[in-house]
Amino acid sequence: MNKSLFMHIVHRLSAEVEYFQPTQDAVGRSSLSPLQKCTAAIRQLAYGGGADTVDEYVRLAKTTAQKCLHNFTTGIIHLFGDEYLRRPTPEDLERLLHIGEQRGFPEMVGSIDCMHWEWKNYPTAWKGMYSRGTGKSTIVLEEVVSYDLWIWHAFLELQVSFP
Secondary structure, eight states: HHHHHHHHHHHHHHHHOOGGGGGGGGGSSSSOOOOHHHHHHHHHHHHOOOOOHHHHOOOOHHHHHHHHHHHHHHHHHHHHHHHSSSOOOOHHHHHHHHHHHTTTTTTHHHHHHEEEEEOTTGGGGGGBBBBSSSSBBBBEEEEEOTOOOOOEEEEOOOOOOOO
């Protein structure tokens, strides 16, 4: 994620979601900054680690990291869901088909991409269940986007195979 996008998300969350607004405790010390809270959430999402993996990097406890992640995802859905996380309307489809045709891809609405992410901190009880025969556990990320990166459908599909 580039810095300007990340800072845009931090700014919107700190301006519109109460959990991300800076506060002070009873002694007058500042609480965690919106930047710390968002960084903790993004690191958990990006690296697939548990809440206790950000304690040294961002300097917050496991329960606080869990709250950051929960409030972050709830805030993203609330602030950006209607615009970016929705099914395309007939007008969207018509616009995308027209742009695709102009770019030399007639009848193309969007493109799909899949990738395997190594799942480092999977539950040990599931050992071997999520692998591609390489011995490494993976999760498949699949998404469909338009030319301007408007995401219509993104989901995680667990790749189940037994070695």
